[in-house]
Amino acid sequence: MESSYADNPQSLSAITAYLFAQRETVLNSWRTACQGDATLSKGLSLSREEFNNLLPLILDILEARLLGKAPEADPALTAQAHGLHRWQKSFSLIDTMREVAHLTQILYTELKRFQALFPQTDAHLLLDVNQQISQIMQEAMEGSVVKYDDLQRLEATQRSAALQQAVDKMTALSQERITILRTSAHDLQGGLGIINGAAYMLKLEGLSEEQREQYLDMLSRNLASVETMLTNLMDLSRLEAGEEKLQFKTMDVAPFLHEIVQSGQALAAERKLLLRAEGPASLLAETDPVKLQRIIQNLLLNALKYTSTGFISISWALENDARWIVSIQDSGPGLPSALATVFGDLLKPTVEATSVLSVDAAEPVAVLPINVPTIPPSEELRVMGHQANQGEGIGLQIVKRLCELLKASLEIESITGRGTLFRVRLPIRYSAKQTGDDTNGSV
Numbered sequence: 001m002e003s004s005y006a007d008n009p010q011s012l013s014a015i016t017a018y019l020f021a022q023r024e025t026v027l028n029s030w031r032t033a034c035q036g037d038a039t040l041s042k043g044l045s046l047s048r049e050e051f052n053n054l055l056p057l058i059l060d061i062l063e064a065r066l067l068g069k070a071p072e073a074d075p076a077l078t079a080q081a082h083g084l085h086r087w088q089k090s091f092s093l094i095d096t097m098r099e100v101a102h103l104t105q106i107l108y109t110e111l112k113r114f115q116a117l118f119p120q121t122d123a124h125l126l127l128d129v130n131q132q133i134s135q136i137m138q139e140a141m142e143g144s145v146v147k148y149d150d151l152q153r154l155e156a157t158q159r160s161a162a163l164q165q166a167v168d169k170m171t172a173l174s175q176e177r178i179t180i181l182r183t184s185a186h187d188l189q190g191g192l193g194i195i196n197g198a199a200y201m202l203k204l205e206g207l208s209e210e211q212r213e214q215y216l217d218m219l220s221r222n223l224a225s226v227e228t229m230l231t232n233l234m235d236l237s238r239l240e241a242g243e244e245k246l247q248f249k250t251m252d253v254a255p256f257l258h259e260i261v262q263s264g265q266a267l268a269a270e271r272k273l274l275l276r277a278e279g280p281a282s283l284l285a286e287t288d289p290v291k292l293q294r295i296i297q298n299l300l301l302n303a304l305k306y307t308s309t310g311f312i313s314i315s316w317a318l319e320n321d322a323r324w325i326v327s328i329q330d331s332g333p334g335l336p337s338a339l340a341t342v343f344g345d346l347l348k349p350t351v352e353a354t355s356v357l358s359v360d361a362a363e364p365v366a367v368l369p370i371n372v373p374t375i376p377p378s379e380e381l382r383v384m385g386h387q388a389n390q391g392e393g394i395g396l397q398i399v400k401r402l403c404e405l406l407k408a409s410l411e412i413e414s415i416t417g418r419g420t421l422f423r424v425r426l427p428i429r430y431s432a433k434q435t436g437d438d439t440n441g442s443v
Contacts, residue, residue: 015121015129016066018114019107023059026106027052033102040095050089054082055103062136066129075136079143084151086144093148097141104137188230194222246288246405248430253292253316254283257326260296261314267304268312275304279316285324286429291402298399299328299422307332310419319425327423334416 019026031051034040057078064071086096108130115126198219202212261277268275296314303312310331319325403410403424411423 022110029106030103053085075139079140080147083144083147087151096144100141107133250286253285264300274311276313295402303330323425329421331419335414
């Protein structure tokens with residue numbers, strides 16, 4: 001190879017052959033130069049192949065041009081592909097351009113070395129090679145600029161779309177809160193009206209003992225209903241404000257669930273419903289028992305309240321090493337579709353491809369009316385079963401937010417006239433970050 005240089009050092013092919021022979025040296029010197037640049041740190045962690053990326057192909061294109069041949073690769077597309085690679089590696093446009101500038105200087109240096117080795121080389125020939133190097137490196141920079149510009153425009157569009165989605169979501173949530181408050185205010189007004197009416201009737205003379213008992217019962221039931229609604233609104237407000245504290249502990253949830261089911265047996269018997277519990281005799285899991293009780297007890301109350309005849313079952317099982325499942329299924333009328341219109345996509349219930357209630361027939365509905373007491377004792381299930389259907393929807397939002405606190409998913413399947421299934425998937429254990437590092441485990 002050296003003899004060819006000596007025989008015709010002024011040949012363009014000789015310069016091309018020299019640059020090719022120095023290809024590895026050029027790329028190694030390029031990396032060394034980039035590593036020595038204090039403003040460039042991204043490339044230090046890249047492997048040789050990742051760092052070089054498509055630059056050897058750029059050098060192939062340069063060689064083809066020097067020899068007057070058509071390059072096998074498109075220079076613009078190659079440069080843009082290199083720009084995409086650097087973008088994906090978190091390089092800024094300035095970083096990428098500085099890298100290309102370093103490579104350009106390395107090529108100029110090699111050209112000077114060739115001239116030192118063969119001083120008789122025609123200066124015009126060296127100038128032409130210099131211009132070709134400058135041109136191909138300029139195209140490499142422009143390709144990167146074009147790709148970065150495209151990617152930044154795309155990123156800006158995506159950010160704009162994400163912001164718009166966030167605004168739309170906040171608007172929908174705001175509208176939904178207004179709807180809930182309006183409905184709650186209407187229900188509270190109605191409950192207070194009944195209370196006032198019953199209190200007025202009790203003042204009348206000549207009431208029979210039976211009539212007096214009826215008005216007292218009406219007064220008591222509606223006072224309890226109004227109290228529950230106000231409690232629910234306060235609970236929801238506290239949850240949305242992030243004021244709920246989690247108290248995690250490892251416990252056997254099986255007897256815990258049996259106890260909740262047992263607390264509903266009196267109301268089930270009163271309504272002539274068969275209430276059953278089925279699951280492993282023991283299932284150890286880390287959870288907040290108070291939050292879990294509020295979730296399960298109120299879903300059970302809802303099933304007891306809206307199922308007129310038939311069955312209600314609560315079952316639980318270990319799904320895998322990470323999660324366990326508890327399900328509440330009833331043979332009631334299914335969820336009223338009108339409520340879905342009120343609450344829209346707030347809950348986004350899931351209907352699996354393996355839907356228990358049938359894939360084709362399952363009707364996901366956004367909400368279910370539930371009155372949720374604050375950590376009610378077991379006897380309160382029986383009392384609450386007699387309350388008016390007020391504050392519908394607030395309870396389920398509380399259940400949903402409690403599920404979110406416990407990192408649990410709430411899934412709903414429903415078929416009109418056949419029943420509804422609520423499925424809650426909960427973690428077996430929580431990370432230290434989720435449970436908190438303090439001694440009482442609150443977050």
